[in-house]
Amino acid sequence: MLRSTHAGRSLLEVLMTLAVGLVPITSGLAVMGYQLDKKLEQVSSTSLQEALFVIDRALDDVNQTTLKALPLSGKPCRAVQDELKGLVLRSPHLHSLSLTQDGQAYCSSASAFALHSPNFAPGEHVKLDFGVPTVPNEAILEYRLPDKNPGVSASAYGVKLRNELNGFQSGLVLLLEFGDNYLWSAGDSRSAERPSQAEYFQSEASTKYGYTVKVGFPAGYRQQELLQATLQTLPSLALVGLLTSAFIYWGLFRSRKKAIHDATR
Known part of the structure; x- marks a missing residue:
């Protein structure tokens, strides 16, 4: 009876030691997840x-270049087209500048035969467009100065964004x-x-x-990052857990040994 009691106590001590050793591992993983x-x-x-x-x-860069072209609006295309082209050449992110009247382009830096008038919704002055005739496969950002007639619109390459x-x-x-x-x-x-x-x-x-x-x-990104961090950190946490278990078990062993020693005195 005494032997079975001693065996049961030893098993309980081992289980308790293992449980205590798991505390730094589980708490470490929990903190790591929270920090992530x-x-x-x-x-x-x-x-x-x-x-x-x-x-x-x-x-803002597109807006500033468009404002520089505003004094040209309302003037004959032949008289100002070279200036429009010069503004575009100094702004490599731009595809073209257009002068407009009643919302319709009448002069473009790109070509006199490739006028393009984006359809802006009321109150809209920036939009993303596809299928612009001169660059049919590009994403183009269209911009216009609001509340200006005659006005100016600009087309910028989406690759800049x-x-x-x-x-x-x-x-x-x-x-x-x-x-x-x-x-x-x-x-x-x-x-x-x-x-x-x-x-x-x-x-x-x-x-x-x-x-x-x-x-x-993207979906699953956190799980992937947590798994990678766990694989990197788990060996250190496991070592801490092992040392903690060893320390607790050593303490219990010393206490049991002392108790046996005191009982036999």
Whole structure:
């Protein structure tokens, strides 16, 4: 009876030692998961604000060039077309500048035979367009000065916006939405599927230009990052757990040995 009691107590001590050894492992993994959540949430939030800043700045450049062309509006095309071309040459991100009357282009820096008049919705002055006659396979950003007649409109290459998006952290998907059309670093709304932004999703509209930035990590990204971090950290946590178990077991062993010694005195 005494032997079975001793065996049961020893088994209980081993189980308790193992349980205590698991505490630093489970708590370490829990803290790591919490820190990963905070990190990804912060990356998403910070990238959203940075994207709004850099895209607004890119559109500011388009706006400034368009304002420089405004004094030419209303003048005969033949008299000012060379100046329009010069403005475009000094702004490599631009595809063309057009002078407009009642919303219709009557003069373009691109070609007198390739006039293009984007269809802006009421109150809209920035849009993403596809199928512009002179660049049919490109994503083109269309911009017009609001409330100007005669006025000026500008066409900028969408690749400039993609280049801005490529500067952000790998793994995060940033998408720029202009009404029903959108683009991201690897495609646009002509693609077969919209990119996944299922995790840590955030969005905000530009107060200056009306487009929307949407950011998020693709589905499964957190699990992948957590697995990678676990594989890197688990050996260290396991060592801590093993040392903790050994220390506890040694303490229990000493206590039991002391108790036996005191009982035999």
